[in-house]
Amino acid sequence: MTIFDHLKLATKTQHQSVEKVLIGELKNLQNAKDYANLLHRLYAFYAPVEAQLQNIINENFMPDIKLRQHMHRILQDLSILGYPIKPIDCNETLQITTPSYGLGVLYVIEGSTLGGQIISAMLIKQLNLNDATAISYFSSYKDQTLPMWKQLKSEVLASQEELNEHQIVSGAKDTFDMLRQWLLKSKPLENITL
Numbered sequence: 001m002t003i004f005d006h007l008k009l010a011t012k013t014q015h016q017s018v019e020k021v022l023i024g025e026l027k028n029l030q031n032a033k034d035y036a037n038l039l040h041r042l043y044a045f046y047a048p049v050e051a052q053l054q055n056i057i058n059e060n061f062m063p064d065i066k067l068r069q070h071m072h073r074i075l076q077d078l079s080i081l082g083y084p085i086k087p088i089d090c091n092e093t094l095q096i097t098t099p100s101y102g103l104g105v106l107y108v109i110e111g112s113t114l115g116g117q118i119i120s121a122m123l124i125k126q127l128n129l130n131d132a133t134a135i136s137y138f139s140s141y142k143d144q145t146l147p148m149w150k151q152l153k154s155e156v157l158a159s160q161e162e163l164n165e166h167q168i169v170s171g172a173k174d175t176f177d178m179l180r181q182w183l184l185k186s187k188p189l190e191n192i193t194l
């Protein structure tokens with residue numbers, strides 16, 4: 001069993017729970033402002049995480065780590081929607097102290113691009129969008145999504161022996177948990193003045 005088989009098994013129910021929360025939100029989006037609100041909340045959670053990952057995961061170990069940044073796409077979508085970013089404090093910030101833990105976090109972030117195609121299609125339908133210009137965050141790597149996922153796996157597996165599997169799994173579990181908690185807790189921020 002590889003570390004990825006282990007991760008998938010160990011976080012299966014957490015994936016289901018966060019998926020349920022997100023699908024509930026997506027189905028309730030009434031307009032672009034609601035969608036912008038969701039993007040703001042995701043930015044608040046992920047921006048500090050992404051910054052930490054870029055620091056802790058070395059390019060020698062993962063040559064394409066710089067490509068694995070997604071926050072600029074949220075900013076771009078918000079700007080297209082006409083609701084430029086307003087900072088929201090997220091007190092659910094993960095503390096990433098080791099590369100192995102960071103890889104567990106990255107597993108969740110990169111894995112979430114796999115559901116992106118389903119989410120993008122839901123957004124287009126739900127918001128009656130004519131084009132997909134404001135869904136670049138959820139479309140992520142587009143037709144490169146699967147190759148990027150396979151590449152992540154091979155980069156990690158190549159160094160598997162140097163990594164701490166326990167910490168990787170903890171990083172992934174904490175990320176799923178904290179994201180879910182943040183999405184539920186920040187829901188009342190619906191009235192945030194965008």
Ligand code: HEM
Pocket residue numbers: 004007008015018019020022023107108109110111112113114115116118119176179
């Ligand atoms: C509407 C919400 C979501 C849907 C419909 C969805 C759907 C999917 C699908 C279809 C896959 C591929 C499954 C496979 O190939 O076995 C997947 C994988 C994955 N998703 Fe999601 N997802 C959603 C939300 C999320 C979120 C919010 C996260 C994390 C924050 C996430 C993390 C992952 C991870 C880590 C994997 C990789 C699992 C693995 O193969 O190890 N997903 N998701």
